[in-house]
Amino acid sequence: MTKIAIVLGGTGTVGSATATAFLKESSVSKVVVTSRSQEKLDELAKELKSGLGDDVAIRVIGIVGNPHCENGAKDMQAKVIAAVGDKIDFAVSAMGFGWFSHDPLATTSAAKIDEALKMQLYPAFECWKVIMPLVRNASGSYVFVTGGGPDMFLGPGTGGLTIAGSTSTAFAKVAMKETAGDGFTCTEVSFQARICRDPSVKPPGPITWLVSTDAGSALVSVALKRKAHVQTIVISTIEEMNEVIANGITIPLVPAIIHYL
Numbered sequence: 001m002t003k004i005a006i007v008l009g010g011t012g013t014v015g016s017a018t019a020t021a022f023l024k025e026s027s028v029s030k031v032v033v034t035s036r037s038q039e040k041l042d043e044l045a046k047e048l049k050s051g052l053g054d055d056v057a058i059r060v061i062g063i064v065g066n067p068h069c070e071n072g073a074k075d076m077q078a079k080v081i082a083a084v085g086d087k088i089d090f091a092v093s094a095m096g097f098g099w100f101s102h103d104p105l106a107t108t109s110a111a112k113i114d115e116a117l118k119m120q121l122y123p124a125f126e127c128w129k130v131i132m133p134l135v136r137n138a139s140g141s142y143v144f145v146t147g148g149g150p151d152m153f154l155g156p157g158t159g160g161l162t163i164a165g166s167t168s169t170a171f172a173k174v175a176m177k178e179t180a181g182d183g184f185t186c187t188e189v190s191f192q193a194r195i196c197r198d199p200s201v202k203p204p205g206p207i208t209w210l211v212s213t214d215a216g217s218a219l220v221s222v223a224l225k226r227k228a229h230v231q232t233i234v235i236s237t238i239e240e241m242n243e244v245i246a247n248g249i250t251i252p253l254v255p256a257i258i259h260y261l
């Protein structure tokens with residue numbers, strides 16, 4: 001038990017399930033979870049204690065930081081290094097969830113688009129600059145979580161979601177290619193479905209809903225098995241999810257197109 005994992009955005013739906021899945025891995029000694037909020041970290045610690053017990057939850061290290069800008073990200077990096085050193089074996093970047101609106105783009109304010117990018121692009125971008133070097137130091141693996149917004153929802157009134165989603169998937173693809181030969185594994189996992197903690201409360205509609213605990217297990221499997229370097233793994237069904245959980249990879253499929261609205 002010597003490996004260090006970090007979950008960026010680890011209090012969220014996907015992130016908290018990923019932190020839980022890392023804690024179940026016998027090779028992982030510490031799981032760093034970042035958040036902008038101490039309160040959310042305290043809440044997560046409580047959940048992990050009641051779900052997994054004190055012995056397991058004690059392996060979580062909460063770090064408060066706001067990677068919205070370079071200085072915020074550098075400050076977060078300093079805290080991470082102070083806590084676990086400058087080598088990280090596994091990083092999962094699962095921050096932000098883009099703003100959604102039914103407003104047509106012609107009447108959407110620049111401030112709204114800016115808000116979406118600040119939520120979904122900038123945290124991933126700034127964290128990449130400060131956390132990727134620590135993963136590279138360990139010859140580890142870095143996993144980007146993106147969504148199917150750009151592929152699934154390109155329709156009227158979806159600009160808020162799809163513009164932010166498109167930038168985050170474009171960012172992940174370029175970042176992977178730029179570091180392809182740098183000695184660590186880098187993978188994008190695109191969930192082309194909705195992910196929730198409790199699928200029994202899913203609303204009706206054409207969208208597939210998957211469970212966050214499965215998403216966490218799939219991301220940890222990708223990070224540990226390291227079979228998909230500079231590749232995008234698309235998960236849009238429970239079958240694909242199970243394949244990724246078992247094997248850390250799936251055959252990339254043409255994403256399902258759902259006509260929203």
Ligand SMILES: NC(=O)c1ccc[n+]([C@@H]2O[C@H](COP(=O)([O-])OP(=O)(O)OC[C@H]3O[C@@H](n4cnc5c(N)ncnc54)[C@H](OP(=O)(O)O)[C@@H]3O)[C@@H](O)[C@H]2O)c1
Pocket residue numbers: 008009010011012013014015034035036037040066067068094095096097098118119120123145146147148191192193194195196
């Ligand atoms: N849920 C889905 O249906 C779904 C489907 C496909 C893909 N995804 C992708 O999965 C990722 C995580 O989604 P989620 O459902 O887990 O979202 P979530 O529950 O809203 O959690 C988002 C996490 O990101 C952090 N975050 C939000 N804005 C941030 C910012 N400006 N700076 C730094 N951190 C920020 C939050 O941390 P703090 O507030 O604690 O700082 C929180 O831990 C997103 O990239 C999303 O596109 C989600």
